[in-house]
């Protein structure tokens with residue numbers, strides 16, 4: 001029987017959402033969880049005061065991928081020393097199971113799981129292209145779970161039940177929601193403001209998540225346009241915002257993408273072009289190849305194409321999205337982990 005497991009990773013909402021799903025599932029099964037993240041990024045905001053956790057540890061770690069020369073050396077040395085710290089923690093709490101959801105926050109805790117005897121590493125890779133850390137550490141993993149990988153034992157993405165519970169089949173576009181991912185997207189904000197007057201003329205209402213940094217500007221622009229849109233920077237009520245919409249325009253971060261599928265909400269994706277390995281484009285392309293979404297790159301973005309898309313058969317796509325994802329992925333993944341650990 002597992003006593004305490006470690007869940008590690010974070011940096012952005014996409015990773016943290018999956019970490020949260022693991023924490024919830026282990027907590028509900030009476031298994032203790034230690035979360036190891038970074039003091040840089042959004043990890044603290046999500047889990048610092050989380051009462052489901054036995055312990056939440058935030059290490060002062062930063063990404064190494066875009067660093068050069070001495071800065072890279074310092075970052076690597078820092079990860080090395082934090083790895084030693086994690087090793088001592090694993091001995092203290094007799095850790096035999098580490099689950100990594102990726103991102104730079106996961107580096108030290110993941111390396112420690114590889115170095116420790118009798119410790120199993122499990123990876124949840126959210127994206128269609130593997131992140132740098134997972135490329136290195138996946139060779140040592142007992143199991144890798146990914147919705148984009150046909151070899152994964154569980155193909156469904158861990159989406160909260162709320163998105164399934166408020167799903168509905170869309171018929172006609174009366175409301176459009178714009179989603180920029182956990183941090184918002186200026187490109188999507190600007191595009192929304194460009195198309196808003198015509199949507200308004202067409203009698204289509206607007207829901208718009210802007211991200212913190214661009215909220216004031218976008219809100220003022222809607223006021224200038226005299227459009228009464230539901231504008232917010234970040235909300236805990238994304239399921240209800242999605243369920244009110246009949247169509248979405250969104251970045252293609254993995255969590256958001258599968259939440260939109262779970263909600264049966266037809267979407268026009270505009271991927272973040274600087275995502276590692278262009279993974280957001282390939283996340284959306286995975287659905288596009290099945291005829292389940294619309295996709296245009298940021299640099300090719302055209303209002304003309306967007307308004308053409310709005311004339312499509314969204315009813316058909318919405319129905320087909322129902323079978324694109326099933327609930328309970330996290331329970332299945334945790335079952336596999338627990339079964340494995342009996343061996």
Ligand SMILES: CC(=O)N[C@H]1[C@@H](OP(=O)(O)OP(=O)(O)OC[C@H]2O[C@@H](n3ccc(=O)[nH]c3=O)[C@H](O)[C@@H]2O)O[C@H](CO)[C@@H](O)[C@@H]1O
Pocket residue numbers: 012013014015017126127180181182183209233234235236237238252253254255256257259272275276279280
């Ligand atoms: C810029 C960047 O590198 N983004 C990456 C990041 O995306 P990002 O952090 O944007 O993550 P996702 O789009 O995958 O998920 C965002 C999560 O935040 C939630 N949410 C969002 C807005 C809001 O107001 N309230 C709210 O709760 C969403 O419902 C979702 O669960 O991690 C994803 C998963 O690894 C990657 O696919 C993305 O490429």
